Amino acid sequence: MNTIALMYHGIFSAHHSVSNMPAEDLPYAISESTFAEHLSLLNGKPVQLTFDDGDAGWYYSALPLLKEFQRKAIFFVTPELIGTPGYCDWEQLRALVLAGHQVGTHGLTHRFLPDLTEQQCVDELAISKSILEDRLGVKVTTLSFPGGRFGRREVQLAKRAGYQFCFTSEPGRLKTFDIDMLGHDEPNQALIIEPRIAVRADTGNDWLAGLIEGRTTLWGRIYVVHWIKLVLKKLLGNQGYHGLYRLLRS
């Protein structure tokens, strides 16, 4: 049983650049060689790998490296981004499925669910699920919230749409998640919300090792930073928070 889940985004390499990547996603993009180092460090460790958004680096870098290190991952896809510049197309996603990886949804359009009306939110959750199921021929029971934004309403709607597991961007250790539980019909299963730790461009190997070892000071720092971000988002709202984020990065 894995104890934590890591959240990756884009991976760049000689085959795939980050030139089409939105500026706000760049702090989360890592190189292929960094990803290989991470896999080497994580070898045999109880860590679930997850990926958000649909970057084409999943196909060019993650797919061969995961095979080399014999790991299975979950790829959270936003259907409206599929086949657009810099993102995986349907064939590339099918290759991930064929290799035994899991696919979950990451909204239909990547809009933040709490900003939408109830009907829009239902559509984001239900349509993305059915498109992925139809086009990839798999059962989709996992979801990761776009931008990590969710509340009680979004959880209720996800449950109604038939999801088993919702992954957030909130730090913590996994409760019950096991990748082998996915894809099976378990109609009475309660919806389970699972935390994830974001991997960033500046994530160092020592930090990653400390995370897995459970180094108290490192985990404490993660929780404090998360708490500060939560307070800022509450004070400024989603738009204001992103405005501040862009300002600080410019």
Ligand SMILES: [Zn+2]
């Ligand atoms: Zn995303």
